[in-house]
Amino acid sequence: MDGTLIDSTPGVLKAWSIFSDDYSLGDSEKVAHETHGRRLYDSLQEYCKIDNEAKLLAEIDRFEDEVITGGPTALPGAINLVNQALICFVIASNKYAPRALEKAGIPLPAAGIVTSNDVTAGKPYPAPYLAGAVKCGVNPTNCLVVEDAISGLRSGRAAGSKTLAVCTSTRREVLLACDAPPDYIVDDLTQ
Secondary structure, three states: OEOOOEEOHHHHHHHHHHHHHHHOOOOHHHHHHHHOOOOHHHHHHHHHOOOOHHHHHHHHHHHHHHHHHOOOEEOOOHHHHHHHOOOOEEOOOOOHHHHHHHHHOOOOOOOOEEOHHHOOOOOOOOHHHHHHHHHHOOOHHHOEEEEOOHHHHHHHHHOOOEEEEEOOOOOHHHHHHOOOOOOEEEOOOOO
16 A cells, blocks of 8 residues: 555654654664565564564554654555556555545545454565455455565565556666566556
8 A cells, every 4th residue: 555555655754763763773764664565563563672562552553643644645546546446455554544545535445455454474475465365356366466565576476466566665676676576567556
């Protein structure tokens, strides 16, 4: 969702700046880059060393509130794609996703959404896209995974799906050189 359908970059960078200060993480932009496309649950556990479940969930809420405050916006072609295709979003947490989509003006797809709360292993593992295929009622080999992050490309490939990379947050040459290069690549969803 973030980086494929919406641009949440300003809010994400602001949130990582705050968390980098609060948890002495160092370069917040480096942390944002390293965690791009991964579940926030996993990223906060790893980088902030939060092992208390209640605190972790509270910090996820705080982080996501900062991202929403940053004003996610729809990326070019996103609304048109959602209105024309059998689609299921494989996205962030169950609290953040609906708020971010609403703020960006993107309708929820008819097939529904799979959130990070619905799987035990997030990207780069195949579980998110396998769950999306089940929700859409199709074999994952008949799905096209649209991603802007290397971890998402790995996840889609591991699920057995074809992948389409959008160059909205990761440079084309980086996406093409990764260990899970996309089957297709475009600048944005207008193409």
